[in-house]
Amino acid sequence: MPDASLTEASLQAFLTAFYARVRQDDLIGPVFARAIPDSEWPRHLAVIQDFWSSVLLKSGRYKGNPFGKHQAVGTLQPAHFARWLDLFEDTASAAFTPPIADMVVDRAHRIGDSLKAGLFFRPDAPAA
Incomplete structure:
Protein backbone atom coordinates (compact mmCIF):
# COMPACT_ATOMS: atom_id res chain seq x y z
CA MET A 1 0.00 0.00 0.00
CA PRO A 2 1.41 3.43 -0.91
CA ASP A 3 2.63 5.68 1.89
CA ALA A 4 0.45 8.67 2.65
CA SER A 5 3.30 10.57 4.28
CA LEU A 6 6.84 11.45 3.36
CA THR A 7 9.23 10.53 6.15
CA GLU A 8 12.85 9.43 6.35
CA ALA A 9 11.63 5.83 6.54
CA SER A 10 9.27 6.05 3.55
CA LEU A 11 11.92 7.92 1.57
CA GLN A 12 14.49 5.23 2.34
CA ALA A 13 12.09 2.45 1.30
CA PHE A 14 11.34 4.29 -1.95
CA VAL A 31 26.16 3.26 -16.42
CA PHE A 32 25.69 2.92 -12.68
CA ALA A 33 27.72 -0.31 -12.60
CA ARG A 34 30.69 1.47 -14.19
CA ALA A 35 30.42 4.44 -11.83
CA ILE A 36 29.64 2.65 -8.55
CA PRO A 37 31.22 -0.69 -7.63
CA ASP A 38 28.97 -3.15 -5.80
CA SER A 39 30.91 -2.63 -2.58
CA HIS A 44 26.11 5.64 -2.31
CA LEU A 45 22.58 4.95 -1.08
CA ALA A 46 23.35 6.80 2.15
CA VAL A 47 24.52 9.84 0.14
CA ILE A 48 21.43 9.63 -2.08
CA GLN A 49 19.25 9.44 1.06
CA ASP A 50 20.95 12.58 2.37
CA PHE A 51 20.42 14.34 -0.96
CA TRP A 52 16.71 13.54 -1.25
CA SER A 53 16.16 14.17 2.46
CA SER A 54 17.65 17.63 1.97
CA VAL A 55 15.57 18.28 -1.14
CA GLY A 64 27.86 17.60 -2.06
CA ASN A 65 27.86 18.74 -5.67
CA PRO A 66 25.34 16.73 -7.72
CA PHE A 67 26.29 18.46 -10.97
CA GLY A 68 29.96 17.66 -10.52
CA LYS A 69 29.19 14.04 -9.71
CA HIS A 70 27.09 13.62 -12.85
CA GLN A 71 29.59 15.51 -14.99
CA ALA A 72 32.37 13.18 -13.82
CA VAL A 73 30.52 10.14 -15.21
CA GLY A 74 31.26 11.48 -18.69
CA THR A 75 29.09 9.02 -20.62
CA LEU A 76 25.65 10.34 -19.68
CA GLN A 77 23.21 11.01 -22.48
CA PRO A 78 19.70 12.54 -22.47
CA ALA A 79 18.25 9.04 -22.96
CA HIS A 80 19.77 8.01 -19.62
CA PHE A 81 17.97 10.85 -17.86
CA ALA A 82 14.68 9.97 -19.57
CA ARG A 83 14.93 6.34 -18.47
CA TRP A 84 15.92 7.34 -14.93
CA LEU A 85 12.87 9.59 -14.72
CA ASP A 86 10.57 6.89 -16.12
CA LEU A 87 11.73 4.46 -13.43
CA PHE A 88 11.57 7.18 -10.78
CA GLU A 89 7.98 8.10 -11.68
CA ASP A 90 6.86 4.47 -11.77
CA THR A 91 8.49 3.67 -8.43
CA ALA A 92 7.18 6.85 -6.79
CA SER A 93 3.65 6.07 -7.95
CA ALA A 94 3.88 2.65 -6.32
CA ALA A 95 5.51 3.94 -3.13
CA PHE A 96 3.44 7.04 -2.34
CA THR A 97 -0.11 8.31 -2.59
CA PRO A 98 -0.72 10.67 -5.54
CA PRO A 99 -0.12 14.01 -3.81
CA ILE A 100 3.24 12.89 -2.45
CA ALA A 101 4.25 10.98 -5.59
CA ASP A 102 3.41 14.02 -7.71
CA MET A 103 5.50 16.32 -5.53
CA VAL A 104 8.47 13.92 -5.48
CA VAL A 105 8.31 13.42 -9.26
CA ASP A 106 7.98 17.16 -9.91
CA ARG A 107 11.11 17.79 -7.85
CA ALA A 108 12.97 15.05 -9.73
CA HIS A 109 12.00 16.61 -13.07
CA ARG A 110 13.21 20.03 -11.95
CA ILE A 111 16.53 18.64 -10.78
CA GLY A 112 16.87 16.54 -13.93
CA ASP A 113 16.12 19.54 -16.15
CA SER A 114 18.79 21.55 -14.36
CA LEU A 115 21.37 18.77 -14.67
CA LYS A 116 20.56 18.22 -18.35
CA ALA A 117 20.83 21.93 -19.08
CA GLY A 118 24.27 22.02 -17.51
CA LEU A 119 25.49 18.81 -19.13
CA PHE A 120 24.03 19.00 -22.63
CA PHE A 121 23.06 22.56 -23.56
CA ARG A 122 25.80 24.03 -25.71
CA PRO A 123 24.60 27.16 -27.54
CA ASP A 124 27.97 27.61 -29.23
CA ALA A 125 28.19 24.04 -30.54
CA PRO A 126 27.80 23.53 -34.29
CA ALA A 127 24.53 21.96 -35.43
CA ALA A 128 24.74 18.22 -36.00
Missing part, protein backbone atom coordinates in the same frame (compact mmCIF):
# COMPACT_ATOMS: atom_id res chain seq x y z
CA LEU A 15 15.01 4.92 -2.76
CA THR A 16 15.96 1.32 -1.99
CA ALA A 17 13.24 0.03 -4.34
CA PHE A 18 14.06 2.59 -7.01
CA TYR A 19 17.81 1.97 -7.10
CA ALA A 20 17.26 -1.79 -7.13
CA ARG A 21 15.32 -1.23 -10.36
CA VAL A 22 17.97 1.16 -11.70
CA ARG A 23 20.73 -1.38 -11.16
CA GLN A 24 18.78 -4.02 -13.10
CA ASP A 25 17.80 -1.75 -15.98
CA ASP A 26 19.28 -2.59 -19.40
CA LEU A 27 19.95 1.04 -20.35
CA ILE A 28 21.08 2.76 -17.17
CA GLY A 29 22.16 -0.20 -15.05
CA PRO A 30 25.50 -0.47 -16.87
CA GLU A 40 30.17 1.13 -2.72
CA TRP A 41 26.38 0.86 -3.07
CA PRO A 42 25.58 1.08 0.65
CA ARG A 43 27.61 4.30 0.92
CA LEU A 56 12.25 16.88 0.06
CA LEU A 57 12.38 17.06 3.85
CA LYS A 58 14.66 20.10 4.20
CA SER A 59 17.03 18.16 6.46
CA GLY A 60 20.12 19.96 5.16
CA ARG A 61 22.24 16.81 5.42
CA TYR A 62 23.56 16.78 1.85
CA LYS A 63 26.64 18.92 1.30
